[in-house]
Amino acid sequence: MRDIGIDLGTTNVLIYVKGKGVVLNEPSVVSIDNTTKKILAVGKEAKEMIGRTPEKVKAVRPMKDGVIADFEMTEEMLNLFIKKAIGKRNLTRPKILICCPSNITGVEKNAIREIAERTGAKKVFLEEEPKVAAVGAGIDISKPSGSMVIDIGGGTTDVAVLSLGGIVTSDSIKVAGNTFDEDIVNYVKEKYKVTIGETTAEEIKIEIGTVLKEKQKKEIEVTGRGVTSGLPEVVQITANDVAEALKEDIKKIINVAKNVLEKTPPELASDIAEKGIVLTGGGSLIRGLVTKVKEELKVPVFISDNPLTNVVEGTGILLNHIDLMDESYK
Numbered sequence: 392m393r394d395i396g397i398d399l400g401t402t403n404v405l406i407y408v409k410g411k412g413v414v415l416n417e418p419s420v421v422s423i424d425n426t427t428k429k430i431l432a433v434g435k436e437a438k439e440m441i442g443r444t445p446e447k448v449k450a451v452r453p454m455k456d457g458v459i460a461d462f463e464m465t466e467e468m469l470n471l472f473i474k475k476a477i478g479k480r481n482l483t484r485p486k487i488l489i490c491c492p493s494n495i496t497g498v499e500k501n502a503i504r505e506i507a508e509r510t511g512a513k514k515v516f517l518e519e520e521p522k523v524a525a526v527g528a529g530i531d532i533s534k535p536s537g538s539m540v541i542d543i544g545g546g547t548t549d550v551a552v553l554s555l556g557g558i559v560t561s562d563s564i565k566v567a568g569n570t571f572d573e574d575i576v577n578y579v580k581e582k583y584k585v586t587i588g589e590t591t592a593e594e595i596k597i598e599i600g601t602v603l604k605e606k607q608k609k610e611i612e613v614t615g616r617g618v619t620s621g622l623p624e625v626v627q628i629t630a631n632d633v634a635e636a637l638k639e640d641i642k643k644i645i646n647v648a649k650n651v652l653e654k655t656p657p658e659l660a661s662d663i664a665e666k667g668i669v670l671t672g673g674g675s676l677i678r679g680l681v682t683k684v685k686e687e688l689k690v691p692v693f694i695s696d697n698p699l700t701n702v703v704e705g706t707g708i709l710l711n712h713i714d715l716m717d718e719s720y721k
């Protein structure tokens with residue numbers, strides 16, 4: 392059986408099969424029948440149901456803030472994804488390398504490990520996400536030189552400094568892509584007195600979103616529900632609205648990065664000042680972020696080539712050394 396790597400993200404689940412590459416990339420969403428509690432769909436199909444379901448169907452995200460919010464649902468979702476990725480008929484069981492955020496509790500880690508074990512894995516390896524993201528972004532973390540990554544996912548932003556194959560300093564905050572969406576919803580409600588859905592907010596963010604005030608006027612037309620009329624209303628949202636809505640979130644993310652940098656030993660900090668910081672995770676794709684982080688932290692900043700797939704690609708690279716990891720995971 393081929394070994395597999397899993398990025399069990401709050402927003403997306405990706406699976407890498409050794410020898411094949413990334414074979415699955417689907418939203419971490421499950422839709423269930425409210426009365427029978429039976430699963431109706433997972434992944435892409437389930438995501439399309441968010442905000443559009445009749446009362447008896449509920450679309451849920453079983454992972455929240457990078458950790459498991461609903462154990463059974465996460466287990467069923469992962470089982471279905473693994474089956475889809477490797478096929479049902481398998482005589483031998485795979486080794487699974489699965490990622491977790493860096494600052495979760497032992498109990499939360501055990502829950503992730505247990506779910507992976509119960510999918511029928513021969514052996515489960517847990518690795519911290521920022522480390523795997525760095526590997527996937529092409530950073531050689533084995534050297535005695537400091538590297539810094541900021542992984543802005545859906546649920547959490549993980550900041551880590553790595554050297555000699557391990558995490559030296561790190562921190563994490565529950566502010567990331569999904570928070571951006573929520574704050575766009577709140578801002579639009581406040582300013583335009585119109586309620587929009589989170590999916591619409593995500594579209595706004597991806598289409599015109601920026602973290603910098605811009606001169607040219609980018610706009611998008613969206614439909615929501617008038618707060619007082621209760622009826623559908625069309626509003627024009629500008630890029631500057633998004634920048635304003637996300638101001639506090641970006642400040643919080645930058646503060647976490649500043650704190651991590653301040654806690655970093657001087658030699659490693661000087662490596663970072665020279666090599667720069669790498670941004671990864673889907674949330675880092677928002678326009679202007681590289682410039683903003685560079686301005687605030689006064690070091691070079693780059694975005695990785697594939698922010699949405701770095702973690703799972705990192706598992707692919709680490710799977711090549713999984714037998715070495717075998718030794719250290721008794």
Ligand SMILES: Nc1ncnc2c1ncn2[C@@H]1O[C@H](COP(=O)(O)OP(=O)(O)OP(=O)(O)O)[C@@H](O)[C@H]1O
Pocket residue numbers: 399400401402403404456457543544545546547548567568569593596597600672673674675676677678698699
């Ligand atoms: N082009 C884009 N511009 C801005 N945001 C984007 C873009 N593409 C994706 N995103 C956002 O990236 C986030 C998902 O990123 P990612 O897949 O890295 O998260 P995750 O790994 O599932 O979450 P976590 O690591 O927190 O568990 C979502 O909030 C999504 O809206």
Ligand SMILES: [Mg+2]
Pocket residue numbers: 398400401520544545672702
């Ligand atoms: Mg992630």
